[in-house]
Amino acid sequence: MSLTVGVIGGGQLARMMVPPALELGLGIRVLAENAGESAGIAVTQLGDYRNVDDVLRFAEGADVITFDHEHVPQSVLRALVDAGVVVRPGPDALVFAQDKLRMRARLTELGLPVPDWAAVASVDELDAFLAEHGGRAIVKTPRGGYDGKGVRVVSAGAEVADWLERGEPLLAEELVEFRRELSQMLARRPSGEIALWPVVESIQRDGVCVEVIAPAPGASTKLIQVAAEIATTIAAELDVTGAFAVELFETTDDRLLVNELAMRPHNSGHWSIDGSATSQFEQHLRAVLDLPLGPTTTRDAWSVMVNVLGGTTADRYPAAFADQPDVKYHFYGKEPRPGRKVGHATAGGDDLDDVVFRARAAAAFFED
Amino acid sequence: MSLTVGVIGGGQLARMMVPPALELGLGIRVLAENAGESAGIAVTQLGDYRNVDDVLRFAEGADVITFDHEHVPQSVLRALVDAGVVVRPGPDALVFAQDKLRMRARLTELGLPVPDWAAVASVDELDAFLAEHGGRAIVKTPRGGYDGKGVRVVSAGAEVADWLERGEPLLAEELVEFRRELSQMLARRPSGEIALWPVVESIQRDGVCVEVIAPAPGASTKLIQVAAEIATTIAAELDVTGAFAVELFETTDDRLLVNELAMRPHNSGHWSIDGSATSQFEQHLRAVLDLPLGPTTTRDAWSVMVNVLGGTTADRYPAAFADQPDVKYHFYGKEPRPGRKVGHATAGGDDLDDVVFRARAAAAFFED
Numbered sequence: 001m002s003l004t005v006g007v008i009g010g011g012q013l014a015r016m017m018v019p020p021a022l023e024l025g026l027g028i029r030v031l032a033e034n035a036g037e038s039a040g041i042a043v044t045q046l047g048d049y050r051n052v053d054d055v056l057r058f059a060e061g062a063d064v065i066t067f068d069h070e071h072v073p074q075s076v077l078r079a080l081v082d083a084g085v086v087v088r089p090g091p092d093a094l095v096f097a098q099d100k101l102r103m104r105a106r107l108t109e110l111g112l113p114v115p116d117w118a119a120v121a122s123v124d125e126l127d128a129f130l131a132e133h134g135g136r137a138i139v140k141t142p143r144g145g146y147d148g149k150g151v152r153v154v155s156a157g158a159e160v161a162d163w164l165e166r167g168e169p170l171l172a173e174e175l176v177e178f179r180r181e182l183s184q185m186l187a188r189r190p191s192g193e194i195a196l197w198p199v200v201e202s203i204q205r206d207g208v209c210v211e212v213i214a215p216a217p218g219a220s221t222k223l224i225q226v227a228a229e230i231a232t233t234i235a236a237e238l239d240v241t242g243a244f245a246v247e248l249f250e251t252t253d254d255r256l257l258v259n260e261l262a263m264r265p266h267n268s269g270h271w272s273i274d275g276s277a278t279s280q281f282e283q284h285l286r287a288v289l290d291l292p293l294g295p296t297t298t299r300d301a302w303s304v305m306v307n308v309l310g311g312t313t314a315d316r317y318p319a320a321f322a323d324q325p326d327v328k329y330h331f332y333g334k335e336p337r338p339g340r341k342v343g344h345a346t347a348g349g350d351d352l353d354d355v356v357f358r359a360r361a362a363a364a365f366f367e368d
Numbered sequence: 369m370s371l372t373v374g375v376i377g378g379g380q381l382a383r384m385m386v387p388p389a390l391e392l393g394l395g396i397r398v399l400a401e402n403a404g405e406s407a408g409i410a411v412t413q414l415g416d417y418r419n420v421d422d423v424l425r426f427a428e429g430a431d432v433i434t435f436d437h438e439h440v441p442q443s444v445l446r447a448l449v450d451a452g453v454v455v456r457p458g459p460d461a462l463v464f465a466q467d468k469l470r471m472r473a474r475l476t477e478l479g480l481p482v483p484d485w486a487a488v489a490s491v492d493e494l495d496a497f498l499a500e501h502g503g504r505a506i507v508k509t510p511r512g513g514y515d516g517k518g519v520r521v522v523s524a525g526a527e528v529a530d531w532l533e534r535g536e537p538l539l540a541e542e543l544v545e546f547r548r549e550l551s552q553m554l555a556r557r558p559s560g561e562i563a564l565w566p567v568v569e570s571i572q573r574d575g576v577c578v579e580v581i582a583p584a585p586g587a588s589t590k591l592i593q594v595a596a597e598i599a600t601t602i603a604a605e606l607d608v609t610g611a612f613a614v615e616l617f618e619t620t621d622d623r624l625l626v627n628e629l630a631m632r633p634h635n636s637g638h639w640s641i642d643g644s645a646t647s648q649f650e651q652h653l654r655a656v657l658d659l660p661l662g663p664t665t666t667r668d669a670w671s672v673m674v675n676v677l678g679g680t681t682a683d684r685y686p687a688a689f690a691d692q693p694d695v696k697y698h699f700y701g702k703e704p705r706p707g708r709k710v711g712h713a714t715a716g717g718d719d720l721d722d723v724v725f726r727a728r729a730a731a732a733f734f735e736d
Contacts, residue, residue, distance in 0.1 A: 002701075003682045019387030022409065023641075025682070025699025025711060041390065041409055273391075277694065292689035299667065314371045314393070321660040326645065331393025333370075343393060 002027055003289055006059055008049050009068025010037030012332035012341070013265045013281075016273070018042050020282035026289075030068075031058040038332045039068065052079045059085045066242060066288045067264055070097045071144070088190065088241040088288040089263045096238050097263040100171045101142040110237055112230060113257050115249070116174040122164060123157035129172045130155065138173040139163070151207060176257055178249035182216050183268035184231040185245045187283040187293055194235060195283065195293040197276060199227040202247065202268045208339070209267045211360075214275055214303040217352060226256050234261065243284035245269060267307070267341070272296075274328040274346040275303030300348030302355045306363035308343035311336035313366075320365035327362035338368065370395055371657055374427055376417050377436025378405030380700035380709070381633045381649075384641070386410050388650035394657075398436075399426040406700045407436065420447045427453045434610060434656045435632050438465045439512070456558065456609040456656040457631045464606055465631040468539045469510040478605055480598060481625050483617070484542040490532060491525035497540045498523065506541040507531070519575060544625060546617035550584050551636035552599040553613045555651040555661055562603060563651065563661040565644060567595040570615065570636045576707070577635045579728075582643055582671040585720060594624050602629065611652035613637060635675070635709075640664075642696040642714045643671030668716030670723045674731035676711035679704035681734075688733035695730035706736065 003026050007014045010032025018041060021028035029044040031054070037043070047054030049072045056079065059065050064086045077091035089097075096103045104117045116133060120126040130137050139160045141150040153175065154160055163170055181204060186196040198215035216223075231246040245266035247259040269280035278286075278294030286293055313336070320329070324347075331343035343366065347359035371394050375382045378400025386409060389396035397412040399422070405411070415422030417440045424447065427433050432454045445459035457465075464471040472485045484501060488494040498505055507528045509518040521543065522528055531538055549572060554564040566583035584591075599614040613634035615627040637648035646654075646662030654661055681704070688697070692715070699711035713730035717723045 003685075015390060018390055018409070022383060022386055022701075023696070023698050024685075025697075025701055027701075028409075041386070041396075286689070291685050292693065294689070295693055317371075317392075317659050321654070321662070325660065325663055328391070329393075330391050333390075333393055333395075 003063045004029065004061065005285055005288065006031065006062030006065045007039070007042070007068055008055065008058070008065060008072055010034070010039040010043055011068045012038045012334070014039035014042065014068035015332055016265065016270075016281045016330075017285060020279060020285055024282070024285065026285060029058075029062065031055065038334055040333065050076060052076050055080060056083055056085075059083070064088055064288045066284070067094075070094060070263060074098070089244075090239065090241070093238045093240045094263055097261050099142050100140055100260075101169065103261055104171060104173075106238070107234070107258055110233065112233065113255060115176045115257050115259075118172050119169040120157075120164075120172045121169040123161060126154070126157035126160065126164075126170070126172055130157065133174045136175045138175055140171045140173070142168070142171055149207075176249045177252045178257075179252050180216075180250050181259065182219075182227060182248040182250055182256070183212070183245050183266065184227040184248060185243065185266060185269045185272075185280060186231050186235055187243045187280070187287040188235045188240050189287050189293060190241050190290045192236070193293055194232055195278070195296050196228055196231065197269065197272055197280070197296045198298065199224055199248075200268055200271070206339075208307075208309070208341070210307050210309070211356075212268050212271055212305045213352070213356070214271045214298070214305075223250070223256065230256060230258060234258075242288045243269065243280045270330070270344050271303040271305040271346050273330065275299050275348050300355075301350045302352045303346060303348045304352075304355045304359040305344050305346045306359040307341050308345065308363050308366045309341060310338050310368040311342070311366060316365050320362055323365070324358050324362035327358055329362065336368075342366070371431045372397065372429065373653060373656065374399065374430035374433045375407070375410070375436055376423065376426070376433060376440055378402070378407040378411055379436045380406040380702070382407035382410065382436035383700055384633065384638075384647075384649045384698075385653060388647060388653055392650070392653065394653060397426075397430065399423065406702055408701065418444060420444050423448060424451055424453075427451070432456055432656045434652070435462075438462060438631060442466070457612075458607065458609070461606045461608045462631055465629050467510050468508055468628075469537065471629055472539060472541075474606070475602070475626055478601065480601065481623060483544045483625050483627075486540045487537040488525075488532075488540045489537040491529060494522070494525035494528065494532075494538070494540055498525065501542045504543045506543055508539045508541070510536070510539055517575075544617045545620045546625075547620050548584075548618050549627065550587075550595060550616040550618055550624070551580070551613050551634065552595040552616060553611065553634060553637045553640075553648060554599050554603055555611045555648070555655040556603045556608050557655050557661060558609050558658045560604070561661055562600055563646070563664050564596055564599065565637065565640055565648070565664045566666065567592055567616075568636055568639070574707075576675075576677070576709070578675050578677070579724075580636050580639055580673045581720070581724070582639045582666070582673075591618070591624065598624060598626060602626075610656045611637065611648045638698070638712050639671040639673040639714050641698065643667050643716050668723075669718045670720045671714060671716045672720075672723045672727040673712050673714045674727040675709050676713065676731050676734045677709060678706050678736040679710070679734060684733050688730055691733065692726050692730035695726055697730065704736075710734070 015038040200214040201216040203211040245262040345362035383406040568582040569584040571579040613630040715727035
């Protein structure tokens with residue numbers, strides 16, 4: 001008897017599930033849209049994740065279906081469940097990662113700390129929200145945004161008139177004054193077992209994660225406890241299975257507010273490949289198969305992950321590997337494009353300044 | 369620009385090259401004899417490694433050709449080199465891992481410590497060797513042996529009459545009185561850079577490696593130095609490239625004698641996946657591509673690897689993972705058969721007795 005995991009989506013998250021799948025002796029197969037995607041080595045079918053027939057065919061014989069991304073439509077997810085396919089995380093959980101308005105409403109209902117928010121369906125409604133919140137706000141499209149896409153900072157309702165024309169309400173949020181962004185990652189099994197990694201600091205530039213420091217420097221016992229409670233509560237209440245990231249604001253007045261949810265391995269957990277006894281990718285596979293979770297003990301006092309954005313060419317390997325021998329390099333097999341996440345570099349050690357320096361120096365070899 | 373490695377042979381060594389190839393953004397492709405072998409996920413061609421046309425076709429477009437096993441005939445290796453293909457390790461080195469008589473002759477020429485040996489072509493010659501060596505000896509077929517196959521302990525020449533009938537000389541070796549078996553692994557680049565892992569103790573049962581302790585317990589500074597010198601000398605003199613294992617006897621009178629050579633990743637280095645900053649599989653890829661080698665610092669005071677022989681079925685994962693959560697499990701996707709290496713388990717920590725116990729307990733869940 002062996003176990004097979006089917007992953008919908010052929011990006012770098014699916015790619016990074018392949019090594020632990022091989023180590024654990026699991027079968028892994030990937031449904032990708034196009035040939036040549038990051039997870040190409042495990043692709044067994046090209047198809048459209050929005051097409052029920054494609055996805056049902058892909059699911060045949062897999063013990064569980066999971067995801068590289070959160071864009072599979074609810075109708076497709078429901079069809080899988082109706083056909084008896086095990087889907088983790090399931091549609092009832094995933095909807096809260098797919099729809100930011102439903103997420104905000106549910107977290108508010110659960111009494112969890114979130115920025116002030118409102119669903120706005122017109123320029124007037126948004127202007128009213130702005131008037132109550134100092135004249136500026138964040139506006140998000142509830143669906144389909146990532147890496148800063150589908151997000152605008154506005155000071156007048158008219159600035160999102162184009163989005164409102166689509167006829168669907170938008171999410172307006174107060175502009176939170178935050179000291180920094182954090183991420184609390186965990187994995188949860190259907191049986192309820194949860195394993196948390198340390199809360200980390202996530203540094204963004206233009207809405208894209210560029211650097212992660214694990215654990216978050218200077219985090220108080222209280223902050224660590226609150227972050228863990230928030231993520232644990234959401235995971236249990238929303239019945240999340242698999243790897244799960246809660247992105248948080250640490251406000252200037254020392255509160256934690258939930259920013260975004262990601263129900264899959266997440267950029268803020270890439271450090272765990274080299275820095276944790278169990279990586280988020282191995283843990284995700286264990287979790288969706290309802291196997292006992294691995295320990296999340298850290299290997300180093302500090303782990304720092306720096307994304308490689310833009311270009312990566314192997315002719316830079318000799319210089320980079322020689323200059324930063326202790327850094328672990330990870331590349332995603334993607335064609336270089338300006339600003340595109342094509343890999344990451346992780347350093348670990350006892351001295352945070354040194355670790356940050358080494359990770360940045362390593363990544364810099366591959367930037368344009 | 370990206371780099372592609374072609375691996376001849378589809379076994380577990382090729383399989384375990386896949387994770388570091390993915391992490392480093394390398395292309396990896398495998399020539400396997402049959403569908404469904406361990407490295408199946410990377411197989412791009414089914415074919416015969418003894419067939420020049422198959423192998424030449426496979427090598428097209430690869431930056432380097434390397435190996436899962438040492439059985440590719442010299443004629444095929446020479447044809448690759450003649451066609452301009454980069455082959456690492458090259459045929460001039462590999463011959464000494466393929467032919468134990470040539471290996472013994474070359475090491476003797478280099479003045480390296482080996483057991484007393486002779487090439488014997490007849491029952492009479494073997495009987496003469498036996499008479500000079502206390503009436504017992506090890507006899508090996510020079511080619512094709514592994515895991516105890518092609519090896520016999522004899523006390524009369526007639527006991528290998530069947531092998532002698534083939535018309536090729538055999539290797540006769542004194543029966544060494546040894547305290548234990550050790551393995552010194554290193555990796556070497558074509559440019560000459562060498563990185564050594566610590567010398568390890570390798571515990572065999574019926575000629576099959578069952579357990580490896582890294583580093584070798586109680587190894588003196590002198591032993592560590594001599595093991596390193598022997599392996600470094602052989603690697604340089606034989607122009608070995610890639611991962612390289614020198615299996616050694618530690619004799620009861622405190623000498624180190626070279627037993628076998630393996631010019632590829634080796635069972636005695638599997639612990640490095642979890643226990644070293646750079647695994648033997650990542651290092652092999654770096655070495656054959658002539659990229660700077662990674663550090664071989666250990667992650668734990670002790671790493672213990674126990675092979676899983678026989679059966680592995682995923683229905684045992686829940687009990688094993690729960691009982692030994694800190695152990696890293698590795699399975700090779702092979703059909704279980706009695707005595708077959710189907711995976712391994714590695715534990716690490718500060719207390720050797722505890723580490724041994726945990727690794728053995730983990731592996732025992734999968735034994736028949």
